[in-house]
Amino acid sequence: xxxxxxxxxxxxxxxxxxxxxxxxxxxxxxxxxxxxxxxxxxxxxxxxxxxxxxxxxxxxxxxxxxxxxxxxxxxxxxxxxxxxxxxxxxxxxxxxxxxxxxxxxxxxxxxxxxxxxxxxxxxxxxxxxxxxxxxxxxxxxxxxxxxxxxxxxxxxxxxxxxxxxxxxxxxxxxxxxxxxxxxxxxxxxxxxxxxxxxxxxxxxxxxxxxxxxxxxxxxxxxxxxxxxxxxxxxxxxxxxxxxxxxxxxxxxxxxxxxxxxxxxxxxxxxxxxxxxxxxx
Amino acid sequence: xxxxxxxxxxxxxxxxxxxxxxxxxxxxxxxxxxxxxxxxxxxxxxxxxxxxxxxxxxxxxxxxxxxxxxxxxxxxxxxxxxxxxxxxxxxxxxxxxxxxxxxxxxxxxxxxxxxxxxxxxxxxxxxxxxxxxxxxxxxxxxxxxxxxxxxxxxxxxxxxxxxxxxxx
Numbered sequence: 533x534x535x536x537x538x539x540x541x542x543x544x545x546x547x548x549x550x551x552x553x554x555x556x557x558x559x560x561x562x563x564x565x566x567x568x569x570x571x572x573x574x575x576x577x578x579x580x581x582x583x584x585x586x587x588x589x590x591x592x593x594x595x596x597x598x599x600x601x602x603x604x605x606x607x608x609x610x611x612x613x614x615x616x617x618x619x620x621x622x623x624x625x626x627x628x629x630x631x632x633x634x635x636x637x638x639x640x641x642x643x644x645x646x647x648x649x650x651x652x653x654x655x656x657x658x659x660x661x662x663x664x665x666x667x668x669x670x671x672x673x674x675x676x677x678x679x680x681x682x683x684x685x686x687x688x689x690x691x692x693x694x695x696x697x698x699x700x701x702x703x704x705x706x707x708x709x710x711x712x713x714x715x716x717x718x719x720x721x722x723x724x725x726x727x728x729x730x731x732x733x734x735x736x737x738x739x740x741x742x743x744x745x746x747x748x749x750x751x752x753x754x755x756x757x758x759x760x761x762x763x764x765x766x767x768x769x770x771x772x773x774x775x776x777x778x779x780x781x782x783x784x785x786x787x788x789x790x791x792x793x794x795x796x797x798x799x800x801x802x803x804x805x806x807x808x809x810x811x812x
Numbered sequence: 813x814x815x816x817x818x819x820x821x822x823x824x825x826x827x828x829x830x831x832x833x834x835x836x837x838x839x840x841x842x843x844x845x846x847x848x849x850x851x852x853x854x855x856x857x858x859x860x861x862x863x864x865x866x867x868x869x870x871x872x873x874x875x876x877x878x879x880x881x882x883x884x885x886x887x888x889x890x891x892x893x894x895x896x897x898x899x900x901x902x903x904x905x906x907x908x909x910x911x912x913x914x915x916x917x918x919x920x921x922x923x924x925x926x927x928x929x930x931x932x933x934x935x936x937x938x939x940x941x942x943x944x945x946x947x948x949x950x951x952x953x954x955x956x957x958x959x960x961x962x963x964x965x966x967x968x969x970x971x972x973x974x975x976x977x978x979x980x
Contacts (some may be wrong), residue, residue, distance in 0.1 A: 561869045562895050568877070568888030573938055579887055586881045594838060669838055669882070673848060674948050675935045676884045707884075714884065721939070743946055 584709040591668055591680065591712055662803040663687050668712060672797070677720035677742060678706070681802060684713045692771050694805040699793040700777035701725075701765060702802060713804075717796050718746055718778065726768035727790075729781060730761030738763065738778065738790055746779065746790040759783050763790045773805065822974055826859040826867045829967065830875050838882065847959070848952040849879045849890050850927050854960055856894060857920055858967045860901060863976050872898065889934050897927045913964075921957050928953055 572579050665681040672678065683689055685708055693705040695715045703723065707714040716723055719740040727738050729748075734757065737749045751757075761781040767774030779792040821828075830852055837851045852875050859867045876891025904919055911919070928949065936943045 558869060558895070558899070561873050562892065565873060565876070565888040565892040565895060569886050569892065569934075569938070572887040582887075583881050583884075586878065590835075590838070590878070590882065594835060597835070598839075670841055670846075671883050672846070673883050673885070674932075674946065674952075675939075675943060678884050721943075742943065 580707065583707065587680065587712055587714075588710050591682075594668070595682075661806045663689065663806060665713075665802050665804055667800055667802065670797075671714075672717070674742060677703075677717040677723075677740060677796070679703075679715050679717065679799065680712050681715060681804070682712060683804065684709045684711050686711050687804075688806055689713050689804055690806065694765075694772045694776065695802050696776060696805060697794055697799065697802060700779065701772070702792075702794050702796060702799060704771065705804065715802070715804075718792060719744065719796055724749075725772065725778070726766045727763050727778060728766045728774075729757060729763050735766060735768075744792075744796075745782075746792060748781075748788055748790060751788075757781055757788060822976060823866060825970070825974060825976060826855070826863060827871050829855045829859070829970075830871065833963075834875060834878055834882075845955070846948070846952065847955055848928075849883050849885065850893065850924065850931065850952075851956060852876075852879065853894060853897060853924065853927060854920075854956065854963045855967065856898070857901070857923070858964060860898060861916070862971055866976065869895070869898075885935065886938055889931065889938070892934065893927050893931045896930055897923050900926065916964075917957075917960065920960055921953075924953055924956055 571577050663683055665683040665687075667679050668682045669680040671680055681695075689705055689708050691705055691708055694701060695703050695705060701718060703715045703717040703720070705713050706716040717740065718725060718738065719742065721740055721742050723738075723740040725738050727736055728734065729736055732755075734751070734755050736751050739747045739749050741747050759781060763778045763781060765772040765774055765776040765778065777793060779790040782789055782791045833852050833855050837847050841847060856867065856872055856875075872894050873891040876889075876894050877887055879885075879890040880887045901919070901923060932943060932945065932949070
């Protein structure tokens with residue numbers, strides 16, 4: 533080490549002995565932070581506006597920085613060999629054939645689903661509007677399970693909209709900013725979602741507990757539930773459309789919980805379902 | 813004029829590093845590199861050691877508020893934890909005049925654990941229930957402890973390069 537030498541790095545002297553806590557201002561700042569906590573938790577002021585503006589500034593800066601960092605993958609890609617490209621082309625052609633087949637199958641299932649819905653007198657919503665968004669910031673902590681995505685008021689996202697992937701539900705929108713919004717994940721302790729379980733259509737409410745497992749609340753005592761039963765939204769309460777898959781039922785000793793289909797720590801892209809059940 | 817700007821940048825360098833760590837936390841906080849909300853304390857700890865006069869308390873409070881805004885915790889909680897840790901640190905600082913790097917590491921570990929517990933306590937108090945402590949709680953502490961020497965090393969180089977210790 534050039535500057536100062538190793539000895540100065542490992543064994544130094546504290547020169548400045550001026551303390552921060554020696555003045556009354558320190559007590560003032562302690563009181564101020566307690567005051568902030570009280571006014572925020574008691575909703576005395578609308579902290580949403582402050583949060584919205586600050587998050588917009590922070591995330592715009594983050595986007596600006598990330599967009600200017602040279603992309604390593606792009607440079608790597610430019611050095612691909614001809615063999616690699618031929619192989620990739622062959623693979624993509626096969627995938628395209630497969631996807632065409634899947635498309636046909638899904639169209640067939642969609643028609644069948646429409647017919648069945650009509651039979652049940654549950655007409656599908658007229659406009660099915662999904663917005664594909666990208667996770668801008670993963671703000672999951674031990675106390676809050678939320679993520680921030682790159683669409684907000686600008687894309688007509690509203691509070692309460694469902695967020696899902698192709699595997700199933702991941703949460704709902706709780707805060708909408710100008711160009712960003714915050715999604716409360718199903719694993720958060722404040723998340724409560726009405727569901728139905730298995731082929732028996734047992735009603736329950738699932739609640740997160742800030743871990744990977746999701747608790748099941750308000751179940752009747754004499755209900756027999758099978759392990760790996762599908763758990764999906766019931767649509768009760770009017771926040772989510774019915775039938776969105778969430779996860780499988782799992783058991784550990786006597787503890788019954790829901791294992792979400794999505795790995796919530798590795799989500800990159802999400803579809804926000806902006807067509808609300810309550811509008812239909 | 814240019815000298816004034818240079819001086820201003822030097823004076824605000826500790827604040828700049830705090831802002832940088834806030835962004836770094838936002839960039840890397842995914843999967844296994846989740847440092848948590850108290851990550852910024854690494855820089856606060858370092859600057860409190862060398863140039864406390866360049867780190868006003870309101871900057872610490874604001875950095876805490878920014879963390880709260882990003883991570884959706886009640887505004888003021890992280891700031892309060894930082895202030896309490898500063899209070900504890902200064903009590904410790906009076907006891908030892910010339911601590912070695914290893915002693916400082918122990919102090920940082922102790923303070924970080926205390927800070928995490930206070931943070932957990934405040935959050936439990938606010939939500940009126942005991943929030944379960946899981947493996948992530950200890951993992952974040954471990955991760956911050958492992959990263960501490962690296963951040964300390966880089967900040968130490970910058971400190972020497974900018975002569976902040978001597979001038980202020």
